[in-house]
Amino acid sequence: MKLDNRKKQRLNIIAVVGFILLVSWAQITWNPFFTRLANVCAIYVIAAVSINLINGYSGQFSLGHAGFMAIGAYASALLYMSPELKEVNYFITPIIWPLSVIQIPFFPAWIIGGLVAALAGFIIGIPCLRVRGDYLAIVTYGFSEIIRFLICNFQSITNGPLGFKGVPQYTNLWWSWGFALFTVIFIKRLIDSSYGRALRAISGDEVSAEAMGINLFKHKMLAFVLGAFFAGIAGALLPSLLMAIDPYYFQIILTYQFIAIIIMGGLGNITGSVIVGSAFAISLELLRVLETPHVLFTLSIPGIPGMRMLVISILILAVILFRHRGLFGQEISWEWLFSLFSRFSQKLRFRHK
């Protein structure tokens, strides 16, 4: 079924309006457990869609998302926490001067967190993206561990391994899902623009792309810095959602989770990342069942710590080996939905006859 652009636009607007209504309904009526879970979903969606821009579309391979999220989280929390709260948190080594008195509202602090992460991405990108090969993977892998190291060592700035506690809870569904929506629309528009075409050309064949006059460094850097920015934004939502943050949260295993999401959703598939990202965050909660002991018909089953990640890692391997285009195989579009719907209704009609 072919849809013209005006019809698609109308459908898009309806979908966005419906989504906003859904979010406002959820924010007002859902209990704290569900809103918290929905917020985590949004953070996973932002992170997954942004890492998909780097690893899925531009054919680079970044493992720095946990590091960028850590930068975003710390940079923003340092700005919006009140001086009194900082004084309470930094009880071992006092915080250095300008940071100890600064306090700005949540929204600008949040965006600055993203920008600082983007700056870090830019600095990391300079040495790696000029040369061909997989250097980005190995440098970003080291970078995200080094960032944790630095956070632990610079006690007077980051409070070291203690992290922050009692961070004010600003994150709500408006901020988190609002930005997730913005991320999806922004990256979709970017992919459909000339930049997106250039990125796809680069991921197909770098040499030919360069021969066609595409500036490899500029385009790769654009994708990487944008990815880092959105990672920083996703990270900045975390402390004010969890009300606490410490460097151990941002281990490389966090990046692996996002890689798992984009593998299952499909590399270069935004709707796949959104759906699997949300499902992933929810299933992380559901799979807690595996790790807590419980009794089934007089048979007591001990909880096995680490079991849910093992299940997820087996799932990733299965998907990458047997369905390496992802679970959906293709982008979920209006056409796809309508054709699915018409096929389904045809089947029903046959059955009636």
Place this chain on the structure above:
Amino acid sequence: MPFSLFVQNVLNGAGLGLLYALVAIGYTIVYGILRLINFAHGDIFMMAMFFVYYGAFLTPIPWGICAVLAIGLTILLGVTIERVGYRPLRGAPRVSGLCAAIGMSFFLENFAIVVFGGRPKPFLYPDVLDKVVIIAGIHIRAITFITPVVCVVALLGLNYLIHRTKMGLAMRAASRDFDTARVMGVDINKTVSFTFGIGSGLAAIGAILWAARYPQIHPFIGVFPGWKAFTAAVIGGIGSINGAIAGGFLIGFFTIMLVAFFPSLSGYKDVFVFVILIVTLLLKPTGLFGELE
């Protein structure tokens, strides 16, 4: 710094450097042939430690035999990982291969957490390795002395395999030009399996010596040494075995000396490794011994 302490540090640095070299070779030979960063290599390194740990802990087999058996098991593990995880994706886009490697690493780490437990465990090793030898007034732990010797023997063995056997010739050919080697009748599957076997074997030797030096093991122990070993391979020139040895030696020696001469900087030794990596990429991306593409 007194002379005896200096000698101790030199021996320590040489030992650590050669351990990094052993792990780095596993990365570099696989990358040379398949253009794949084997992220699971650090976790293979970790598994070797646990094989020895459980062998010595649960069975009455003497430690030395356990270590040899563990090296064999690790080789088997490396070959199996390639067979199951990487071979089906050989024709797929490179990003898929990297994803498979990440998936493998993720799987091995979580497998270790579930089966072995996440808590650090004390690594048992024979007392012989702990004995202090006194040579010309310099106190040296036996392990500090044994590590470089074992590493050098392993490297000589590797040199023989690469340069004197038919399989080594096939590896060198596949590393130079994968497709041409296949056309010339090199059995690529066998060669790649062999490559993974050698890499895992060297990683296992490195892991056992590592665990005897730093006798505490946990499921994430391979992550950072693995990354540093890969960094060493990049610094030496990825794909080059001599480069991996030189890079590994440089990194191990450098970190030990840095801590020895500037103890206040010891918290930042890994940061310096990262800085060296960045500087290498800026100034000489092909590494010390790398060839131009």
